[in-house]
Amino acid sequence: MELTIKNLSKTYPNGVKALDNVSLTIPQGMFGLLGPNGAGKSSLMRTIATLQEPDSGSIHLDAIDALHDKMALRRVLGYLPQEFGVYPRVSAEDLLDHMAVVKGIVNRNERRETVKALLEQTNLYEVRKRSISTFSGGMKQRFGIAQALIGEPLLIIVDEPTAGLDPGERNRFYNLLSEIGENIIVILSTHIVDDVRELCRNMAIINQGRVLYAGQPQAAMRELQGRIWERTIEKAELAEYQREYDVISTKLLAGQPLLHVRGQQLEAAGFQAVEPSLEDVFFSAIQGQAAQSTLLPA
């Protein structure tokens, strides 16, 4: 099974080009769509989920033409949107049951089994009688996964799922996502590099509506081998270093700026070679795009 996206573009009525000729092939397993806020991730997720129309391009899940046969795609789709909106004051069990009816599971016994299995899988069975409005962020996200799993989907889309979760909740959510299995396609849209590093076998980096990298996280890190250097500097030196070097990120380490730069043989300048991280890959891709666009004629 494979999701094939070809030449997808979308410009909103206000002139923002949210998707700029996006082409991606997404295989089975967990796929990370990584990009900063405003990159176009939600626009892409909503388009794949058949909730909005692109201006041009195509999306196929194997033989299903998602843009022309929306119902066929929806039958095999599970979607966990960024915002669920307001939760009604009903119990988790009742809401899941209702959603199963909407998804077409009309047989009462089958539905009872499905709802019970999903509540157990997402570790919400103990709290099934509680209203979702009383759930923590992590519990709400696990409920979101439970409803996305109704009807054994082949494609699951989760949009920014770990934003706002504390570390414990995030771990539980990670474990749940990785259990969902390698036999379906799970697309995880996020601006959090750790989400992708810990969970995804394949990924794409997007920014300003464009795909900057598509491939395996490990391969991306290998490509940067020997080219990432770091050193701490004084705060007052920051501007000078940014002029002199190809700085891809600046972090404070105990109050002192720690720079990561791209380059070759920078020992003499006091830098140390580092093993490239996925964060370096991410910042390097985005920095490369920024550098390129300043070179392009206006």
Ligand code: ADP
């Ligand atoms: P992300 O999910 O990566 O944060 P989005 O897809 O939400 O990115 O947004 C991409 C760009 O499109 C942003 O500049 C955003 O402000 C803009 N945008 C998103 N939705 C709309 C809309 N409905 N109308 C106009 N602009 C939009």
